Amino acid sequence: MSDSDDLFVRTDPIFVNKELLEISHVPDEGRIVGRDDEISQLASAVNPAIFGQSPSNVLIYGKTGTGKSLCAKYVSSRLVDTAEEEGTDATYVYVDCAQDSTETQTVQTIASSVNTDETDIYIPDKGISTATYYKRLWRILDEKYDVVLIILDEIDKLEDDAILMQLSRAGEAGKLTNCKVGVVGISNKIQYKDRMDERVKSSLCEREFVFPPYNATQLNDIMAARSDAFRSGVLEEGVIPRAAALAAREHGDARKAIDILRYAGEIAQSTGADTVREDFVVQARERAEVDRFRELIRGSTPHSKYVLQALTVLSLEQKSDDLDTPEQGFRTTRIYEVYEQICRQEGVDTLSLRRVRDLLKEHAFLDVIEQSRHSGGSAEGSYTEHMLLEDPEVVKNVLADSIE
Numbered sequence: 001m002s003d004s005d006d007l008f009v010r011t012d013p014i015f016v017n018k019e020l021l022e023i024s025h026v027p028d029e030g031r032i033v034g035r036d037d038e039i040s041q042l043a044s045a046v047n048p049a050i051f052g053q054s055p056s057n058v059l060i061y062g063k064t065g066t067g068k069s070l071c072a073k074y075v076s077s078r079l080v081d082t083a084e085e086e087g088t089d090a091t092y093v094y095v096d097c098a099q100d101s102t103e104t105q106t107v108q109t110i111a112s113s114v115n116t117d118e119t120d121i122y123i124p125d126k127g128i129s130t131a132t133y134y135k136r137l138w139r140i141l142d143e144k145y146d147v148v149l150i151i152l153d154e155i156d157k158l159e160d161d162a163i164l165m166q167l168s169r170a171g172e173a174g175k176l177t178n179c180k181v182g183v184v185g186i187s188n189k190i191q192y193k194d195r196m197d198e199r200v201k202s203s204l205c206e207r208e209f210v211f212p213p214y215n216a217t218q219l220n221d222i223m224a225a226r227s228d229a230f231r232s233g234v235l236e237e238g239v240i241p242r243a244a245a246l247a248a249r250e251h252g253d254a255r256k257a258i259d260i261l262r263y264a265g266e267i268a269q270s271t272g273a274d275t276v277r278e279d280f281v282v283q284a285r286e287r288a289e290v291d292r293f294r295e296l297i298r299g300s301t302p303h304s305k306y307v308l309q310a311l312t313v314l315s316l317e318q319k320s321d322d323l324d325t326p327e328q329g330f331r332t333t334r335i336y337e338v339y340e341q342i343c344r345q346e347g348v349d350t351l352s353l354r355r356v357r358d359l360l361k362e363h364a365f366l367d368v369i370e371q372s373r374h375s376g377g378s379a380e381g382s383y384t385e386h387m388l389l390e391d392p393e394v395v396k397n398v399l400a401d402s403i404e
């Protein structure tokens with residue numbers, strides 16, 4: 001190969017602006033599709049903040065990829081701009097509680113995000129007590145801001161309610177004299193609230209919103225708004241409608257839809273195809289599904305994983321026993337028996353049957369499993385059966401990676 005030969009391809013034949021398909025990419029207003037009502041309701045809940053008054057605390061629920069984080073960030077950043085026009089110093093902080101799950105990590109992240117060069121306050125990464133982080137946080141807020149919105153994404157991953165208690169009572173407890181605090185909690189665990197301390201619950205859940213999954217038309221529009229990620233003419237016509245139809249049928253998850261589109265482009269790239277073809281979508285979907293599931297499992301508690309593992313063991317047994325009969329569900333008590341064995345092997349105490357039932361409900365809400373009610377006749381009463389919606393082999397592998 002002579003020096004003048006190019007070892008690398010200098011132009012990407014498929015993508016021209018791939019960042020548009022990265023999950024962290026925040027689309028501008030015109031590109032947020034189908035969330036007008038949710039955005040205006042959220043805005044009305046936090047509206048008092050633009051005059052430096054207390055915003056309502058908000059809890060947003062919804063399945064993954066329904067735009068919760070996106071809308072919370074979008075409304076918060078618009079609020080900061082509008083507040084400025086009104087002469088109010090507002091700011092917002094975004095905390096991913098899956099990363100910062102302890103009280104100290106969370107308060108450290110909030111304090112370092114709101115801190116500016118203009119204060120003489122130092123927020124070290126570590127080495128000071130939680131109480132000192134709080135003291136510094138309150139000082140920064142009172143010195144610099146009239147109001148702060150704190151977005152706690154995946155709020156259910158917090159180890160305990162301690163920080164919520166502090167944030168929700170900062171004003172009353174006299175910790176803050178000037179600055180008002182609003183908390184926007186985000187969760188995909190519909191039962192999260194039941195676990196909260198009563199006092200925290202009453203102050204943090206002033207307004208609640210549930211974001212529904214997207215339908216095929218909305219997913220189509222979400223992807224179409226990003227089609228300029230591809231070079232002109234590269235994306236074949238049927239790709240977006242096909243990806244939208246698949247993603248809508250399964251979960252209505254925008255993240256998955258965008259992943260499918262990106263993977264379809266990558267398949268074109270790696271196979272040297274000139275265009276992104278509709279038949280790449282099926283393969284891209286499989287990859288996106290494994291990713292989605294891995295992501296769902298990533299932050300789950302060990303017991304939530306054991307419960308899923310129990311159902312997977314049963315599903316795999318069933319598959320090898322009865323290759324021809326259609327799949328059936330398993331009753332909660334049967335799953336509980338296997339769960340108990342798994343706990344024994346892991347050397348951990350079991351949770352109650354009731355808690356296991358709740359964990360199964362959480363998996364059902366996120367479409368990992370499906371539940372159905374059955375009537376066992378007068379002697380037995382009714383009971384619930386659970387069926388894995390994901391491929392048990394995939395679940396097994398992902399769980400094996402995540403349970404060390």
Ligand SMILES: Nc1ncnc2c1ncn2[C@@H]1O[C@H](COP(=O)(O)OP(=O)(O)OP(=O)(O)O)[C@@H](O)[C@H]1O
Pocket residue numbers: 022023024025026027031032033034035062063064065066067068069070071187188222254255258
């Ligand atoms: N209405 C929308 N219009 C445009 N893009 C969207 C829309 N909703 C979601 N997206 C995009 O889909 C991806 C996932 O959205 P987001 O992170 O807001 O979902 P989420 O509901 O917070 O999910 P999770 O619970 O998994 O965090 C992001 O890249 C986001 O930009």
